[in-house]
Amino acid sequence: MIILLYVVFISLGLPDALLGTAWPVMQTEFGVIISYMSILSIIVSLGTITSSLYSDMITKKFGVGKVIAASVLLSAISIFGYSLAESFWMMCIISIPYGLAAGAIDAAVNNFVALHYKSAQMSWLHCFWGVGISISPYIMRFAFINTDNHVTGYKVGYGIVALIQIAIFIIVWLALPAFKKMVVKSDIPEVRENGEQKGSVETFKIRELLKIKGVKLILVAFFCYCGIEMMVGAWASSYFVNAKGISVEVAAKFTSYFFIGITGGRFVSGFIANKLGDRRMIMLGETLMLIGCLMLFFDATTLIGLLVIGIGCAPVYPSIIHSTPDNFGKKYSQAIIGLEMAGAYTGSLIMPAIFGALAGLIGVQIYPIYALVLAILLIVSTVIFHKNVKA
Numbered sequence: 001m002i003i004l005l006y007v008v009f010i011s012l013g014l015p016d017a018l019l020g021t022a023w024p025v026m027q028t029e030f031g032v033i034i035s036y037m038s039i040l041s042i043i044v045s046l047g048t049i050t051s052s053l054y055s056d057m058i059t060k061k062f063g064v065g066k067v068i069a070a071s072v073l074l075s076a077i078s079i080f081g082y083s084l085a086e087s088f089w090m091m092c093i094i095s096i097p098y099g100l101a102a103g104a105i106d107a108a109v110n111n112f113v114a115l116h117y118k119s120a121q122m123s124w125l126h127c128f129w130g131v132g133i134s135i136s137p138y139i140m141r142f143a144f145i146n147t148d149n150h151v152t153g154y155k156v157g158y159g160i161v162a163l164i165q166i167a168i169f170i171i172v173w174l175a176l177p178a179f180k181k182m183v184v185k186s187d188i189p190e191v192r193e194n195g196e197q198k199g200s201v202e203t204f205k206i207r208e209l210l211k212i213k214g215v216k217l218i219l220v221a222f223f224c225y226c227g228i229e230m231m232v233g234a235w236a237s238s239y240f241v242n243a244k245g246i247s248v249e250v251a252a253k254f255t256s257y258f259f260i261g262i263t264g265g266r267f268v269s270g271f272i273a274n275k276l277g278d279r280r281m282i283m284l285g286e287t288l289m290l291i292g293c294l295m296l297f298f299d300a301t302t303l304i305g306l307l308v309i310g311i312g313c314a315p316v317y318p319s320i321i322h323s324t325p326d327n328f329g330k331k332y333s334q335a336i337i338g339l340e341m342a343g344a345y346t347g348s349l350i351m352p353a354i355f356g357a358l359a360g361l362i363g364v365q366i367y368p369i370y371a372l373v374l375a376i377l378l379i380v381s382t383v384i385f386h387k388n389v390k391a
Contacts, residue, residue, distance in 0.1 A: 001178055002121050004171065005109055006128040011072060011168045012105050013132025014139075014161050015079055015098070021140040022154035029151050030088040038353075040095050045349040047099020048106070052341035055107035056334045057203040065179030067108045069172040074101040076165030083158035107341045110321045111334045112179075119273035119281065122322040123266045123315060130263030136161065204335045212328060214389035215336060217381050219343040222320065224378035226344040227351030228289065229313050232371055233258050234352045235359070236306055239367035244302060254303045261310020269315040278323035279386060281315040286379050288312030293375045296368035309371070317344075327389050 019026075023037045030036075051058075059067050078098035085091045113122050143157035144150055209215055236258060240251035265285075273281050289312035295305025321340065325333040355370050 001175070002113075002117060002125075004175055004178075005113060005125060007168055008068060008072065008105065008109055008172065009125050009128045010132035010135075011075070011165055012102065012109075013129040013134075014136050014164065015075070015102075016133045017136040018079075018082075018140055018158060018161060021137045022157060025150040025154050026091075030091070032088050036088060040091055042349065043092055043095040044099035044102065045345050047096055047101075048103030049342045049345045049349075051100040051103030052107045052338045052345065053206065055104055055111075055338035055341070058104065059108050059111070059334055060203065063179065064108050064112050065172070065176040067104055068179075069169060069176065071101040071104040071108070072165055072169040072172055074098075075105070076162050076169055079158055079165060080162035083155040083162065103341060103345070107334070107338045110341070111324075111337045114322045114325050114333060114337065115330060119278055119319060119322050120270040122318040123270040123273050126318040127263055127266035127270065130259065130266065134259070134263060204332065206339065209332065209335055209339055212332065212336075214327060214385050215339065217385040217388070218320065218324075218327070218336075219339060220381040221378055221385060222340050222343040223347035223351075224374050224381065225313070225316050225320075226347035228309075228371060228374045228378065229262075229317075230348040231352040231355050231374070232306070232309055235355060235364070235367055238359075239364050240303070243363070243365040243367065244299065246303070250303075254306050257307045258310040261307045262313050265311040265314025266318065269318070273315065273319065278319040278326070281319040282323075282382060285312045285315040285319070286375070286382060289316070290372075290375045290379060293368060293372040296371065302368075 019037065019040060023034070027034050027036065055067075062070075074097050078094050078101060081094040082091065082098075085094060109125070110122075113125055139160055140154065140157040143160060144153035147153040147156050233255065236255040237248070237251040240246040240254065241248055269281060276284070289309050292305045292308030292310075292312055295301035295308060321337060324337050324340065328336050351374065355367070358366060358370065
């Protein structure tokens with residue numbers, strides 16, 4: 001079962017880098033300015049936030065297996081829609097179901113693994129998301145090389161990924177009985193044999209969840225973490241080129257090292273996560289992130305600092321997710337993980353945009369200061385949370 005979930009998370013990561021890789025061609029084809037890609041990203045993020053907030057109700061009503069299968073299918077249809085879109089506004093419309101699908105998959109799979117598997121499997125789960133996002137540019141490159149023109153190329157690239165998603169949907173659908181068997185073994189009393197909730201579905205309102213001790217703090221931590229991850233990755237090349245005078249080629253190389261650090265770090269984390277435990281893994285990662293942010297201030301260490309931040313990021317996200325049932329109870333885990341996902345996507349959406357506005361006013365040289373402030377806020381919120389909430 002865990003192998004199947006790894007494949008599902010590869011499918012979650014696969015589409016994430018397609019748009020960025022294909023956008024130079026798509027932007028010209030649709031006759032829009034390059035910044036319009038941000039509009040699509042915002043639509044997708046809003047969709048993921050929405051479905052994350054409703055993931056508790058949906059998963060309890062239909063069961064985790066059906067939610068994952070339906071979401072993978074919806075993602076496949078949306079990606080295939082991208083390959084057929086003839087205008088920018090069509091891309092905008094298609095981005096709505098794609099965002100909803102991504103958020104539903106993320107929340108449902110994360111909660112299922114948190115409930116049924118150990119920290120190691122959670123780390124490797126998120127490592128496979130990195131595998132997916134690393135593979136997708138190569139799929140698009142293959143499509144560009146083997147078609148007559150780049151417009152046909154990006155359509156073929158999206159089509160290939162859509163077919164992969166369809167194959168994964170079929171596998172998940174065939175595996176639905178296995179999901180039900182695992183849910184039956186759960187010690188959560190509300191679950192019945194068919195893997196769905198018996199009787200009326202017990203769901204929790206957001207204001208109820210926010211009253212639970214520690215929930216607000218963990219949302220702040222998630223917001224800061226994802227703000228750092230997205231801002232550091234998105235603006236690294238601009239900082240290195242414009243503030244440090246590093247060549248575009250070298251800047252691009254080390255920006256990729258940031259993502260390699262996250263993916264490789266999660267693979268390595270899987271071997272030590274069970275021994276150290278979630279809380280130690282979180283603090284270890286956040287300490288490395290802080291050190292990496294400090295390294296950005298010095299010319300001799302600025303490039304390697306990006307790699308250190310990536311390695312530090314590796315255990316934080318999966319460890320926070322995995323610790324949710326222990327921190328708040330299995331009864332609330334799906335609902336709170338949905339909130340955590342919403343907080344994560346909100347941070348990913350807002351913090352890079354705020355940095356962009358500040359960089360326009362002050363200059364991109366504030367990059368390390370901005371990252372450092374977020375890292376400090378992350379550590380402070382985590383330390384306060386650990387003191388107030390006993391696992």
